[in-house]
Amino acid sequence: MRADAENLKTQIAEGLALLRAHLNWDEALRQLEELNAKSEDPDLWAKADAAQALMRERNRLAAQIEGVQALERNVADALELIELAEAEGDAAIADAAVADLKTYAAEVKHRETESLLSGEADQNDAYLEVNAGAGGTEAQDWAEMLLRMYTRWAEKRGYKLTLTEQSDGEQAGIKSVTIQVSGPNAFGWLKTETGVHRLVRISPFDAAARRQTSFASVYVYPVIDDRIEIEINPADIKTDTFRASGAGGQHVNKTESGVRFTHIPTGVVAASTQDRSQHKNRVIAMDMLKARLYELELRKREAISDAVEAGKTDIGWGHQIRSYVLQPYQMVKDLRTGVEKGNPAAVLDGEIDDFMAAALAQRVGTTRSEASAKAD
Secondary structure, three states, rough: HHHHHHHHHHHHHHHHHHHHHHHHOOOOOOOOHHHHHOOOOHHHHHHHHHHHHHHHHHHHHHHHHHHHHHHHHHHHHHHHHHHHHHHOOOOOHHHHHHHHHHHHHHHHHHHHHEEEEEOOOOOOOEEEEEEEEEOOHHHHHHHHHHHHHHHHHHHHHEEEEEEEEEOOOOOEEEEEEEEEEEOOOOOHHHHHOEEEEEEEEEEOOOOOOOOEEEEEEEEEEEEEOOOOOOOOHHHEEEOOOOOOOOOOHHHHOOOOOOEEEEEOOOEEEEEEOOOOOOHHHHHHHHHHHHHHHHHHHHHHHOOOOHHHHHHHHHHOOOOOEEEEEOOOEEEEEOOOOOOOOHHHHHHHHOOHHHHHHHHHHHHHHOOOOHHHHOOO
16 A cells, blocks of 8 residues: 555544553443433433433434544545545546545644543633733733634634623734634633743834834633533622623614622632623623633642733733744744744634644643554
8 A cells, every 4th residue: 555545544533542652542432322212211311400411411322433433434435435446547536535534633633632622611612811911002902913813713713702791902803802612522622721921022103113022811711501500609799880881783882781709719810891781790700700710720739820810900921821923034933842834824713723722732731642652
């Protein structure tokens, strides 16, 4: 068999072995069989919440198992087709089958990364906050550029975006913004983006065209669903209402529809100006507050809560996770993993999967070679 097909075959085989190891294959099959049996129980829907949770888990596990099985079948078919084409001297068919193998190899790599999304809330939707650092218009413009980057990334994945709160800059850009990102594994993918992002460029706002360095912070936390219960003492909450700023119509700007909750023991703040109704904003802000407190607890369990809080409060040197350099050269570098890209325009247009995958693998503490060794 031709060398490129052999290399792809080996690469795919390693990846599939890794996927089976991550899934704990035999146990996953047993769990799916058990969930299928429970889903056929006629009394299942007597408790709707429990039934929905069971079906979510059943569908998630089935999708993972069926995805691996489908890949194995497709790869076997492609390899068989290559052998037949080579035997008959049909180079065009062999080339087409090799192209299919390349597609399957990319899918295996993608599923490898997704298999790392096994955290308690990784499957949940996510809130994403962007806050401009010191520097006025420069930093506020950079914050808006980051918002666009994440918006483009989410759109390419088919995720739904909902604007929860936004504070516009005086001249350009945004001071802060919070969006809800809804879709499969949204929090799992986005959670590694928490930290300070640094931009170096020739300022479009400086008549002298000097090079400027700007900072903005990103903070990601999961949307809490019905599987997770968070209790908050009402006495621990300070409530403020305010007029929403920016677009939204006369009603929003003339009434104090915006709501801000501050959790006094932790200092965690959640605000919403999403709706014209103060009542609805109270519900949204409370959901956000619970989500932030939950994420804070997750961080404490991982023993990195202090680093996260420091990154939120000090948006500047020493806390950045990624640098985006537009001048004097062009490069985006993740300071945690060392991953570099020489096309900042593509990155700022949402091509950030490689950064996320590397940070996720580092966070989980595993590499392809280590996991492959475990599979063997």
